[in-house]
């Protein structure tokens with residue numbers, strides 16, 4: 001019999017039983033930093049931008065020279081010169097003067113605003129008519145508006161996204177201090193499993209969990225090593241788990257997690273360390289196991305059914321990874337209208353895949369139905385929702401939170 005924990009209790013055990021690995025940071029080039037976790041705060045040591053810039057194509061002016069002007073009574077200013085992209089502004093604007101400036105070009109000293117080309121008129125005699133007045137600061141950004149030296153731009157623990165890579169480039173951070181990637185060993189077990197490239201014979205099935213779990217761990221930032229499909233032979237399986245624990249920070253085993261005679265995951269974990277829990281009150285995913293070796297390494301036993309393996313990886317293995325990395329989990333979610341009723345009445349939290357689509361009244365969630373042995377019921381899913389243990393289901397039209405299958 002399994003002594004089941006609630007999903008929250010299981011997460012709490014993960015948090016208390018494991019500590020961050022605190023590995024010394026490594027440095028990677030900016031081009032390789034996407035998806036990596038920042039090891040240190042990134043603090044600016046430069047001004048961004050480093051000079052006052054125009055945000056439009058137009059004429060840099062002294063705002064006070066334009067006050068009161070209009071279509072009928074333009075302010076006529078002397079064109080003092082032209083600012084070129086990639087060069088300093090190079091001139092100082094005297095009263096009554098203006099300078100042509102492109103979008104992003106430097107605003108000359110003395111100028112404090114820019115008027116757009118379309119609101120100016122070139123008289124062709126070295127003077128420009130400004131047809132509408134501008135307030136100081138209009139159409140420009142000032143030195144340091146974006147970032148000043150000492151500003152914290154990105155916090156340690158952040159998984160870097162493309163927009164962060166852009167910000168690091170702006171600061172000239174080309175060597176990025178990151179947390180070393182966790183190394184996770186993955187093992188599929190079962191006499192019936194064959195590699196995906198094989199055509200299954202009678203009674204055989206292709207290994208889904210190996211590629212699935214490796215892909216999820218890679219998406220979560222870990223380095224995975226697949227130790228292959230191991231038949232239901234306890235001694236061989238034990239040796240493979242030991243080999244994986246030797247080389248990796250943790251090992252994920254799928255299949256054999258239940259209580260049948262051939263289900264060896266629990267016995268192997270007890271032999272190699274201690275079992276922290278066996279069983280979670282969730283559907284799918286009930287026979288999930290977590291263990292810890294004497295040296296503190298994690299051993300996870302996931303149910304063989306692929307959908308159960310997917311949800312338990314999503315909820316618990318990812319939580320384990322962020323714990324070992326010393327981060328907090330950030331689960332992205334949206335609110336969507338459930339398109340059909342989904343019932344649940346089995347005393348376990350129920351997890352359902354969902355496809356999201358834009359409906360006439362906003363985002364809609366189409367529940368994916370199917371038993372936990374059917375992986376195709378999740379192909380194309382965007383996320384999932386949970387019906388809590390004490391709830392009998394959600395009616396059609398309910399606004400529900402949908403958690404996205406994303407990296408963090």
Ligand SMILES: Nc1nc2c(c(=O)[nH]1)N[C@H]1C(S)=C(S)[C@@H](COP(=O)(O)OP(=O)(O)OC[C@H]3O[C@@H](n4cnc5c(N)ncnc54)[C@H](O)[C@@H]3O)O[C@H]1N2
Nearest residue numbers: 188206207208209210255256257258263286303304305308
């Ligand atoms: N008496 C009980 N039987 C079962 C219980 C229970 O509580 N008492 N729980 C059921 C639930 S829930 C699940 S989930 C499964 C989990 O079983 P195991 O983790 O022991 O997994 P297996 O028996 O090895 O496999 C189950 C199923 O999944 C297929 N499988 C396994 N690995 C893979 C893989 N890598 N790729 C694709 N498919 C895989 C396997 O062929 C089986 O069909 O136990 C229930 N039984």
Ligand code: MOO
Nearest residue numbers: 284285286308372
């Ligand atoms: O809970 Mo099992 O994990 O139903 O398939």
